[in-house]
Amino acid sequence: MYKYIVQLIILFVVSSCDQNKNKLVDVSSIEMEVEIDRFDQKFYEADSSKLNKLKSEYTYLFPVQNHDSIWLNKIRNEQEIYQKVSKIFKDFSVEKNQLKQLFKHVKYYHPSFKPPKTITLITNLDYQNKVILADSLLFISLDLYLGEQDDVYYDFPKYLSKNYKKSHLVVDVAEEISNQIIIKERNRQFLTSMINEGKKMFLIDSYLPEKEDSEKIGYTNEELEWVKLNEAMIWKYFIENKLLFSTEASLYNRFIANAPFSKFYIDIDKESPGKIGVYFGWKIVKAYMSNNNVTLQQLLQTNAEEIFKKSKFKPKK
Numbered sequence: 001m002y003k004y005i006v007q008l009i010i011l012f013v014v015s016s017c018d019q020n021k022n023k024l025v026d027v028s029s030i031e032m033e034v035e036i037d038r039f040d041q042k043f044y045e046a047d048s049s050k051l052n053k054l055k056s057e058y059t060y061l062f063p064v065q066n067h068d069s070i071w072l073n074k075i076r077n078e079q080e081i082y083q084k085v086s087k088i089f090k091d092f093s094v095e096k097n098q099l100k101q102l103f104k105h106v107k108y109y110h111p112s113f114k115p116p117k118t119i120t121l122i123t124n125l126d127y128q129n130k131v132i133l134a135d136s137l138l139f140i141s142l143d144l145y146l147g148e149q150d151d152v153y154y155d156f157p158k159y160l161s162k163n164y165k166k167s168h169l170v171v172d173v174a175e176e177i178s179n180q181i182i183i184k185e186r187n188r189q190f191l192t193s194m195i196n197e198g199k200k201m202f203l204i205d206s207y208l209p210e211k212e213d214s215e216k217i218g219y220t221n222e223e224l225e226w227v228k229l230n231e232a233m234i235w236k237y238f239i240e241n242k243l244l245f246s247t248e249a250s251l252y253n254r255f256i257a258n259a260p261f262s263k264f265y266i267d268i269d270k271e272s273p274g275k276i277g278v279y280f281g282w283k284i285v286k287a288y289m290s291n292n293n294v295t296l297q298q299l300l301q302t303n304a305e306e307i308f309k310k311s312k313f314k315p316k317k
Contacts, residue, residue: 024209027104034100036092037119040142044075044082044122078124081152085122085142088166092120098170105207106177109296125152127160131172133180138173145169159260159274163218171208171215178203185304188247190277193256195304198281202289205282206296217282218258223273230268231283231315234276237264244308251277287311 039058046054051071055062062071089095103115116138123129123141132139145166146152153161163171181203184196204216214224227234238244243251254263255277261269262276288311289299299307 027108030104032100032104034096035117036096040120040122081143084146088146089142102207131176133176174204174207190246190251191244192304194277194281195307197278198285201282202285219273227279232317235315284311284313287313
């Protein structure tokens with residue numbers, strides 16, 4: 001947990017219906033308490049008389065070497081963004097219920113799961129740390145969910161800001177949980193990278209069965225439709241260029257990493273969304289689960305090559 005707390009301190013200080021869709025499962029009998037701690041409100045409404053109490057309660061957020069003046073200046077200087085957060089998240093009941101349903105689904109598939117305490121923050125637009133799960137604590141940066149049209153995101157590229165909205169908060173939490181549950185297979189093949197991501201997407205599927213596929217993968221509806229319409233062409237490109245079993249390092253950035261578009265180095269680049277390799281990994285894993293009688297836990301233990309062979313995956317034509 002220490003490394004995550006250090007990471008959080010740094011960001012806090014420096015910022016000073018698809019046929020393969022998962023079946024719904026009944027989680028109504030699962031008891032779940034969700035604790036929400038609005039640290040953002042406590043901090044930005046504090047003054048010098050309340051600061052010491054906050055520092056003693058949240059020692060992991062206040063490095064001892066920082067003088068009180070640093071924190072008081074932060075409170076004063078970031079009031080504008082705090083007011084925006086307060087307007088959008090004045091009532092956190094919807095998000096609390098979404099987290100409750102998410103945690104119930106996680107516990108359904110992983111009975112030993114214990115819900116983390118959720119602490120809300122403002123990190124002054126640290127987009128690389130929207131959500132951090134550190135053992136029993138879940139940190140959420142609310143200033144990155146104000147709505148994609150908010151002017152604070154003016155300098156952000158569209159492929160990032162399109163998901164800076166309230167509805168994506170629970171998706172980011174589900175992804176963070178998935179990242180900690182999956183043990184990624186370690187080889188350099190492009191196919192393995194795709195299926196590692198496909199496993200993660202299938203977990204998100206399982207944890208958020210009522211979310212739209214576009215929301216889960218972070219695409220607009222138009223982007224998802226474009227990929228569906230061009231599945232056969234993209235898959236043909238992968239096969240003809242012998243990419244599936246390639247260990248070329250650049251393939252990750254071209255087709256897996258979040259980016260404004262995928263890099264085929266042909267005319268369709270400007271039309272394509274990023275992360276197309278994630279999409280195909282997800283499709284392969286869905287096909288595998290549809291064509292084989294295996295549990296979610298068995299899926300997580302199965303290697304990429306076996307998943308691919310037994311998936312009988314074929315792109316839509």
